[in-house]
Amino acid sequence: MSDRALAPVLDLPGSESTAARHMILNMGPQHPATHGVLRLVVELDGEVIVSVKPQIGYLHTGIEKTCEAKFYQQVVPLTDRINYLDTFSNNLCYCLAVEKLLGLEIPERAQWIRVLLTELSRLNSHLIWLGTHAMDIGALTVFLYTFREREEILRLFEAVAGQRMMASYFRIGGLSMEPPLDFFDRVQAFIRTFPEKIDEYSNLLTGNPIFINRLKGVGYLSAADAIALGVSGPPLRASGVDFDLRRDMPYSSYEKFQFQVPVSTDGDCWARYLVRLIEMRESVKIIQQALDGMPDGPVKADAPKVVLPDREKMKTQMEALIHHFKIVTEGFNVPAGEVYQGIECGHGQMGYYVVSDGSAKPYRVHMRYPSFPTLQAIETMCKGRLIADLVAVIGSIDIVLGEIDR
Amino acid sequence: MSDSISQTSAGKLQAVEQFREHPAVKALLGGNAQALTGAKFDRGELTLTVAPEEIRAACATLQAAGYNYFEDMTAVDWFPSAPRFQLSYHLLSHARKERIRVCVWLAEDDSSVESITSVWPAADFYEREVFDLFGIRFEGHPNLRRILMPDDWEGHPLRKDYPVEGYR
Numbered sequence A: 001m002s003d004r005a006l007a008p009v010l011d012l013p014g015s016e017s018t019a020a021r022h023m024i025l026n027m028g029p030q031h032p033a034t035h036g037v038l039r040l041v042v043e044l045d046g047e048v049i050v051s052v053k054p055q056i057g058y059l060h061t062g063i064e065k066t067c068e069a070k071f072y073q074q075v076v077p078l079t080d081r082i083n084y085l086d087t088f089s090n091n092l093c094y095c096l097a098v099e100k101l102l103g104l105e106i107p108e109r110a111q112w113i114r115v116l117l118t119e120l121s122r123l124n125s126h127l128i129w130l131g132t133h134a135m136d137i138g139a140l141t142v143f144l145y146t147f148r149e150r151e152e153i154l155r156l157f158e159a160v161a162g163q164r165m166m167a168s169y170f171r172i173g174g175l176s177m178e179p180p181l182d183f184f185d186r187v188q189a190f191i192r193t194f195p196e197k198i199d200e201y202s203n204l205l206t207g208n209p210i211f212i213n214r215l216k217g218v219g220y221l222s223a224a225d226a227i228a229l230g231v232s233g234p235p236l237r238a239s240g241v242d243f244d245l246r247r248d249m250p251y252s253s254y255e256k257f258q259f260q261v262p263v264s265t266d267g268d269c270w271a272r273y274l275v276r277l278i279e280m281r282e283s284v285k286i287i288q289q290a291l292d293g294m295p296d297g298p299v300k301a302d303a304p305k306v307v308l309p310d311r312e313k314m315k316t317q318m319e320a321l322i323h324h325f326k327i328v329t330e331g332f333n334v335p336a337g338e339v340y341q342g343i344e345c346g347h348g349q350m351g352y353y354v355v356s357d358g359s360a361k362p363y364r365v366h367m368r369y370p371s372f373p374t375l376q377a378i379e380t381m382c383k384g385r386l387i388a389d390l391v392a393v394i395g396s397i398d399i400v401l402g403e404i405d406r
Numbered sequence B: 001m002s003d004s005i006s007q008t009s010a011g012k013l014q015a016v017e018q019f020r021e022h023p024a025v026k027a028l029l030g031g032n033a034q035a036l037t038g039a040k041f042d043r044g045e046l047t048l049t050v051a052p053e054e055i056r057a058a059c060a061t062l063q064a065a066g067y068n069y070f071e072d073m074t075a076v077d078w079f080p081s082a083p084r085f086q087l088s089y090h091l092l093s094h095a096r097k098e099r100i101r102v103c104v105w106l107a108e109d110d111s112s113v114e115s116i117t118s119v120w121p122a123a124d125f126y127e128r129e130v131f132d133l134f135g136i137r138f139e140g141h142p143n144l145r146r147i148l149m150p151d152d153w154e155g156h157p158l159r160k161d162y163p164v165e166g167y168r
Helices: A003-010 A015-021 A063-068 A072-080 A087-102 A108-137 A140-161 A183-205 A209-215 A223-228 A234-238 A269-292 A311-316 A318-330 A371-382 A387-397 A401-405 B009-018 B023-030 B052-064 B123-134
Strands: A023-027 A039-045 A048-055 A337-345 A348-356 A364-368 B036-042 B045-050 B069-077 B085-093 B098-106 B112-114 B137-139
Touching (some): A063 A072, A063 A364, A087 A108, A087 A337, A108 A140, A108 A183, A108 A209, A108 A269, A108 A337, A108 A387, A223 A371, A234 A269, A234 A348, A269 A387, A311 A318, A337 B045, A337 B085, A337 B098, A348 B085, A364 B069, A371 A401, A371 B123, B009 B036, B023 B036, B023 B052, B052 B112, B098 B112, B123 B137
Parallel strands (some): B112 B137
Antiparallel strands (some): A023 A039, A337 A348, A348 A364, B036 B045, B085 B098
């Protein structure tokens, strides 16, 4: 009797039973290295990854549906809660989209303060990424260092908006109010010392042989795959695609700032690490330029039917009081139409698609968040590699589950 | 908006004529001229309307014409007007630094359209999301299952006839 005939009896591994040898491993949704409630169903052949299937939706709160029941201005605080690490970018993207629908001109000072705060927000996002990514790899110290600087940034946010995380400081038509008097000095003091802090992280990690070995050559993604899978932001640039919305399709007066867009062609986790590290240095340059050239003027557009009046005017002018009452109770009508506004946030390309039917509530708000398509690329990056690399890859693509599930 | 497709066919052709020189329109007219049914330029954004059965071919044509990056895709429910669903695809050209919107209109009783996952694998999650939240089917999608809502959920929450607080 041949071996093949015996196989079913003895349960020998035959060609068709290789799939049976594979182990299905459930990773998450509460795994500490998944950066939130991400669940990955990993198929393993020994220690080698055969497939990775992300299961998402654990944080789905139906924000897009909620937006349809709110006035335009009431959506702003909802947007903060989607990507809770890069909060100002959410506000900015939504406000720009509605302002485009309204055809509003935003004063230059408001635009510059928006750029300044969005870049601080990007630093905040990158600091959390760096700390948690390094912690996943086993370098615990960096986390404590990056959170020290993050605390400084959150204090600046608190000074400007009264809130550490969910700022909702950008409003349709400008900013909620003028920043406090010492705000720019405090930003200047932070920016003066921050490049040294980046050197400090770099000293801890860039030459660290364990960190290098865990990241170099791991999670390779080619430029063609990155584009096909919708990857954007630092992972796209680390794969060799030189594209940054801030430079290539500028918004909110980004065209007035000089900065470099770091690109690497290596396409691995190490390249993503270096790209983000350089991006932090470039953000510091942008903030410095914003501080140096900060224009004077109002921080709200001259649109009394859209922008809430100043407190002082409300107490002295009947007209302002009426506008305030109208905006708060009835909202403001937005001309019918549809717009898509894309911006470059810390994780990649964010986009808001806002459809108006002419009423005071958005007919449809759809958010394009970078982590959602980037998550699809995880299988391409991990296939045929060891399971230990999976954690490095999750860290390197820098996902936020709040923005994936919305 | 629904009024853009309620135009007469002559009006549509006239609208397309205006943008004949635009590379995206040129590429679509060069392929299957019947596919393109309308064009509109509003607030600095170009919207091209494509016949539902031609969406995959149109996307492949646009990809070849330089719109290499699939950025976003979603649906809008215009209930109770007909046709009910609008699908909006946002495509980006890295070389031209330009974005276009491709729209498809679907009737409620025939809410299925060809999947574009063979053109851009990135559309996988997006089509699953639209299927999950709007109940629009994508023919040829490799894994058309719910993505954000639980598998046993009833109804499609982003439809306009679905209450904000859900069914009680």
